[in-house]
Amino acid sequence: ESHKLWGGRFSSETNPKLEKLNSSLHLDRRMYAEDIEGSKAYAVALEEIHLISNSEKEDICQGLDRIRIEWDKNEFITKNGEEDIHTTNERRLKELIGEPATKLHVGRSRNDQVVTDMKLWLKTNLATLKNAIRLLIDTIVTRSLKEIDVIMPGYTHLQRAQPIRWAHYLLSHAWSLKNDYDRLLNNFQLLDVMPLGSGALAGNPFNIDRLKLAENLHFSQITPNSMQAVSDRDFIADFLFWASMVGIHLSRLAEDFIIFSSKEFEFVTIDESFSTGSSLMPQKRNPDSLELIRGIGGGLFGQCCSFMMVLKSLPSTYNKDLQSDKEAMFTTFDKLTSILEVTTGTVKTLKVNSEKCRSALSYEMLATDVAYYLVRKGVPFRTAHHIAGRVVAEAEEKNVNICDLTLEELRSIR
Numbered sequence: 001e002s003h004k005l006w007g008g009r010f011s012s013e014t015n016p017k018l019e020k021l022n023s024s025l026h027l028d029r030r031m032y033a034e035d036i037e038g039s040k041a042y043a044v045a046l047e048e049i050h051l052i053s054n055s056e057k058e059d060i061c062q063g064l065d066r067i068r069i070e071w072d073k074n075e076f077i078t079k080n081g082e083e084d085i086h087t088t089n090e091r092r093l094k095e096l097i098g099e100p101a102t103k104l105h106v107g108r109s110r111n112d113q114v115v116t117d118m119k120l121w122l123k124t125n126l127a128t129l130k131n132a133i134r135l136l137i138d139t140i141v142t143r144s145l146k147e148i149d150v151i152m153p154g155y156t157h158l159q160r161a162q163p164i165r166w167a168h169y170l171l172s173h174a175w176s177l178k179n180d181y182d183r184l185l186n187n188f189q190l191l192d193v194m195p196l197g198s199g200a201l202a203g204n205p206f207n208i209d210r211l212k213l214a215e216n217l218h219f220s221q222i223t224p225n226s227m228q229a230v231s232d233r234d235f236i237a238d239f240l241f242w243a244s245m246v247g248i249h250l251s252r253l254a255e256d257f258i259i260f261s262s263k264e265f266e267f268v269t270i271d272e273s274f275s276t277g278s279s280l281m282p283q284k285r286n287p288d289s290l291e292l293i294r295g296i297g298g299g300l301f302g303q304c305c306s307f308m309m310v311l312k313s314l315p316s317t318y319n320k321d322l323q324s325d326k327e328a329m330f331t332t333f334d335k336l337t338s339i340l341e342v343t344t345g346t347v348k349t350l351k352v353n354s355e356k357c358r359s360a361l362s363y364e365m366l367a368t369d370v371a372y373y374l375v376r377k378g379v380p381f382r383t384a385h386h387i388a389g390r391v392v393a394e395a396e397e398k399n400v401n402i403c404d405l406t407l408e409e410l411r412s413i414r
């Protein structure tokens with residue numbers, strides 16, 4: 001017997017190549033708990049409007065609990081050719097409890113089910129990313145406090161600009177991450193709007209109490225338009241964009257440390273536990289951790305961009321194109337989690353070489369301070385800037401540091 005949910009109008013088998021392409025179970029099995037939670041709440045709602053009896057509801061909920069345990073224990077057995085998590089859970093429920101299982105899906109479609117599952121999943125799992133970002137920020141802050149006295153050159157255009165504290169530099173990355181953290185807390189209200197009860201597209205004709213359903217599933221609102229609800233993946237796009245932004249921040253941090261760890265700079269030494277060697281050149285110690293962060297961090301935007309292209313020009317309501325939302329969401333989630341963790345480890349264990357940092361400072365980096373000295377003496381800034389520039393030129397000409405020019409020489413500068 002075919003375990004397809006839609007076998008009724010079909011007389012021949014699905015082509016195996018299509019079956020393979022069509023299946024999302026290898027990805028959406030990660031949402032088994034959310035799928036079960038949604039189904040249990042839906043069973044409760046069906047009982048309230050007397051579409052199923054109390055004992056049928058009990059059977060359904062107990063069956064679903066058993067399925068949940070099977071998944072938890074990694075004992076759930078999926079069948080070849082099963083389409084997705086919704087299909088496989090329903091098939092198993094029927095095996096376990098028989099007929100009542102066949103009543104659960106009334107008024108519901110996989111179209112409102114899948115988007116409910118995904119919102120539930122993301123709501124829960126964003127906490128992992130939130131903690132990972134927090135941990136990285138904490139790591140940076142702890143280092144900054146401990147190494148507050150390390151001074152180094154600050155760069156613009158990768159040219160020595162002004163002396164700065166290492167802590168000032170480190171914290172600049174933490175502040176970008178703090179913005180990401182705040183956006184994570186504030187930008188995800190769309191996740192809190194429940195689509196369940198939208199049916200395939202036309203809504204639920206049985207008058208189920210959606211507000212109560214939302215409350216049971218811990219959503220604060222319900223979607224107002226069923227056609228929009230089943231096609232809406234804006235919350236995924238938001239997530240992908242947010243993740244891309246974090247990825248870009250991490251890639252910039254990584255790039256800095258790749259440069260700073262080169263022999264030419266040697267401001268930092270990446271710990272052995274976060275570097276690798278070369279199979280050919282025995283002396284090499286490569287900052288692979290940082291290069292992976294830089295590459296993967298950039299790649300996250302590829303996911304975002306590609307999913308936006310899937311959304312573009314889709315006709316209204318549900319289309320199977322949308323199934324690629326799972327790959328985009330899970331891949332992005334996993335990659336971002338892992339580069340956040342590796343960034344934290346790399347930043348935590350690297351060594352800052354304060355001597356190297358200090359010796360990279362040069363006196364002409366104080367030219368701005370020469371100008372500010374004159375400003376404090378009442379010279380207008382543009383004039384002061386010009387004079388300080390002349391001081392640098394004079395020192396360069398005499399092949400000395402600006403601090404080695406005599407008072408007389410300095411006074412003669414116009």
Ligand code: ARG
Nearest residue numbers: 024084110111114318322323
């Ligand atoms: N696996 C599908 C997805 O992820 C679930 C929705 C299927 N709906 C449908 N009408 N075929 O998008």
